[in-house]
Amino acid sequence: MTEDLYWLMKTEPDTFGFEDLLKRPGKTEGWEGVRNYQARNFMRDQFKVGQSVFIYHSRVEEPAIIGIAKVVKEAYPDKTALDPKSDYFDEKSLKTGESRWCMVDVKAVARFKKPITLKSLKSDAKLADMALVKPGQRLSIQPLSPKEWNYVCSLSELVPV
């Protein structure tokens, strides 16, 4: 039941953060540069237009869920893998002539008035099963249950963007 799935996508705001997404035309951007098979497979097989996504900032002083985006375009090839000048260049893809990676387009829809910090998520007994709070969890795209999604949404006011 993919329509019942929710997602969390990590990003480093130094590279591309929620603020950058808001500045894009239509607040929409292709989520390029995912170079992990599990994450790719989620996008390729289970991402559907209309699904909602938490945007999470990692590698910052206070890692946190910043806002919400929606899937507006389903998986298509990530061509940055074929561009030797790109940060996301992938030699193996170039050799086969076809990108082994894919991407989706997401559109920002709302931000949390107060970002939901990793610290607060970790200390919340109700979220003990959430992937993000598990030690050593590096997966950059993670599924959430509707229950987890709704609970996290209840932790701070949402402001449309």
Next chain:
DNA sequence: GCCAACGTTGGC
């Protein structure tokens, strides 16, 4: 197809 070496992620 094992597994050691290597590269990357991401909290701290």
Next chain:
DNA sequence: GCCAACGTTGGC
């Protein structure tokens, strides 16, 4: 910036 945890690579 450190480093533990994890994923990928490539020799055998």
